[in-house]
Amino acid sequence: MDSVTQFALGSVIGVATLGRRIGPRKAAITGGLVATLPDMDVFLPAADPVTAFVTHRGFSHSLIVHSVAAPLLGLGIGRLFTGLRDAPRWLPIGAVWLMLVTHALLDAFTVYGTKLLWPLTDYPFGLGSVFIIDPLYTLPLLAVTLWALLQGDWGRRIGRAASIGIVVSSMYLGWSVLAQQLMRDKIAAVLEGQGVTAEKLLVTPMPFNTVLWKGIALDGDRYVNVYSSLFDGPDARDIHVHARQLSLAAALPDTGAVDAVARFSKGFYALSFADLGDGNGDILLRDLRMGATPNYVFTFKIAKSEAGAVRPSGPVKLNRVVEEGALPWLWTRIFDQQATRKETSLHHAYIGQGEGENRAVAQ
Known part of the structure; x- marks a missing residue:
């Protein structure tokens, strides 16, 4: 989830667990800062953007690492605040553990992928029942913070407000899982009606809500x-069919990036050729889980x-x-089935980074 949400969740947990002893303001700040620590991995150097993409939410999001780090951080916090010096040692340790593990578990409700059990496995858990920014989840926690x-x-x-904030936000997560299953059944029926046999089906919410959903079927x-x-x-x-162009991988001198994204995305990836004219072009690699055709969050040349x-x-x-018009369409489409999305896989403009200039190309 986004940094504001993670800070707010940690703050509310801090208030609920430590607020009585150190005061709500100090507890909120402490909880928010501790809960932000797992995302500090974004500052670690990476060999290239694909490596940075697939290694984020790695060891710093591991429940095992959190269980090792919690006693060290918890005892330090226990010595920092006078109100905790006569408290049982388990109190600050348990509070810190909750601040850390709830960060990782909340991230696992999104589709990105969180390596909860590193180093036992580097499998990226991602339920995909909530969008990375969801105001209905965040606002109760932010209000308490x-x-x-x-x-x-x-x-x-x-x-009492802290307890209610935790309960309400947790209930919303429960609703998101139920809604995801309902929409999975609904979208699977749509695909069956269209004669599409899906090898894999991923159903995840569109931005900022749990009412409008996108199904991605691999065939x-x-x-x-x-x-x-x-x-x-x-x-x-609202059904759109696109080529994955996986055969482009055969022409690549090195398939390392493709293999990494294929593994991290659990197979929900595609290749495409961006024609620059005169027989020249770029080969692009996309993670299909985040964004929508043709505008994906993680697209790599x-x-x-x-x-x-x-x-x-x-x-x-x-x-x-x-x-x-993407955001107005999103709101309209929630209530209006006629407001189908226009998807084009051709003539899509993108902006290259690190090449000295910005340019539009045809995909």
């Missing part, structure tokens, strides 16, 4: 996007074709180009 930051002394009301060398709302009727309309020869290029992460 802001109240605690303005509250100098402990009181029963702030303690050989093509993928099928299905957009469906909880309010949709039985008629299937991995090779360049010139005069019939393919050579490595990068990998370079490309800026996402969000089409005009």
Whole structure:
């Protein structure tokens, strides 16, 4: 989840566990800072953008690492605040453990992938039932956090608010799992009705809500996007078929980037050729789970074709180009089944990074 949400969740846990002894303001700040620690891995150096992508939410998000780190951090916090010096040692240790593991577990509700059991396995767990930014989850926690930051002394009301904030946000996560299963069944029926046999099916919410969902079905060398709302009727309309162009990998001098993204995305990836004219072009690699055709959050240029020869290029992460009217469409589509999404896999503009200039290309 986003940094604001993780800070707010840690703050509320801090208030609920430590607020009575050190005050709600100090507890909120302490909880928020501790809960932010796992995301400090973004500052670690990486060989290239693909490596940075697949190693984020790695060891720093491991429940095993958190269980080892919690006693060290907890005892340090216990000595830092006078209100905790006569408290049982398990109290600050347990509080820190909760601040850390809830960060990782919350991340695992998103689709990105979180290596919860590193080093036993580097499998990236990702339920995909909530979008990385979801105001309905965050706002109750943020409200309690802001109240605690303005509250100098402990009181029963702030303690009760912290407990309610945790319960309400947890119930929302439970709802997201239920909604995901309902939409999975609904989208699977749509695909069956269209004669699509999905080798794999991923159903994940569109941005900022748990009402409008996207299904991604893998069917050989093509993928099928299905957009469906909880309010949709039985008629299937919002269906889009695209080529994955996996055969492009055969021309690559090195498939390391493709293999890494294929493994991390659990197979939900695609290749494409961006034609620059005169027979030249770029080979692009996309993670299909985050974003929507043709605008994916994680798109990498991995090779360049010139005069019939393919050579490595990068990998370079490309800026996402969000089409005009995307947010208004999102709100309209939640309630209006007729407002189908326009997806084009051709003539898509992107902006290259690290190449000295920005340019539009045809995909």
